[in-house]
Ligand SMILES: [Ca+2]
């Protein structure tokens with residue numbers, strides 16, 4: 001680089017004086033300023049800032065994010081196994097029990113500093129559970145007294161706020177632990193078919209799938225409890241990716257991606 005500069009300087013020095021003298025020195029100046037002088041130059045100019053000019057000063061001591069997030073939610077089958085039979089029961093011939101699963105997409109607005117994050121969110125939680133047979137455990141076993149339950153337009157719209165504490169492992173990697181509260185508006189319900197004098201509910205359902213015996217009402221408004229643990233990748237304070245898991249009224253795993261500004 002030095003040799004390049006030297007040759008540049010010599011070249012310009014060797015130029016005849018008539019050949020656009022104004023352009024040549026400026027070229028050398030630009031080349032001169034590039035290598036290591038950026039810092040020196042900035043410290044040089046730093047003592048003489050005019051207060052009136054609009055410089056890119058750090059106007060606020062916090063950053064913001066806007067993120068899009070997606071999640072896969074559910075209730076572990078092992079939990080329902082406590083109360084309900086599954087396909088492994090009755091010598092492996094029992095009807096399979098539906099899996100309580102859901103998905104969600106949402107938007108987040110985040111206000112943060114180095115260690116603290118305030119996350120304001122809303123998301124839509126859609127049901128993935130199919131209709132099926134829910135057979136309670138009893139002793140002695142009765143495999144034919146269960147309910148046939150079919151979700152009907154079941155979904156949830158949530159709005160809430162979470163606090164995350166952030167621990168930086170490196171410049172670009174951090175671990176986050178958070179919790180928060182929200183409110184959910186629930187749509188839809190669960191339709192239920194009962195057994196009937198020895199005829200199991202799944203056979204009744206097969207006979208009249210459009211005529212449930214009952215509708216299990218779900219409260220239209222529910223509290224939302226959030227518990228979150230995340231790994232966050234910071235891309236040059238411009239973007240971030242968060243991989244996380246926890247509890248959002250259901251257990252979940254998911255990811256959030258967004259911009260930092
Ligand atoms: Ca029973």
Ligand SMILES: [Ca+2]
Nearest residue numbers: 135136137142
């Ligand atoms: Ca039973």
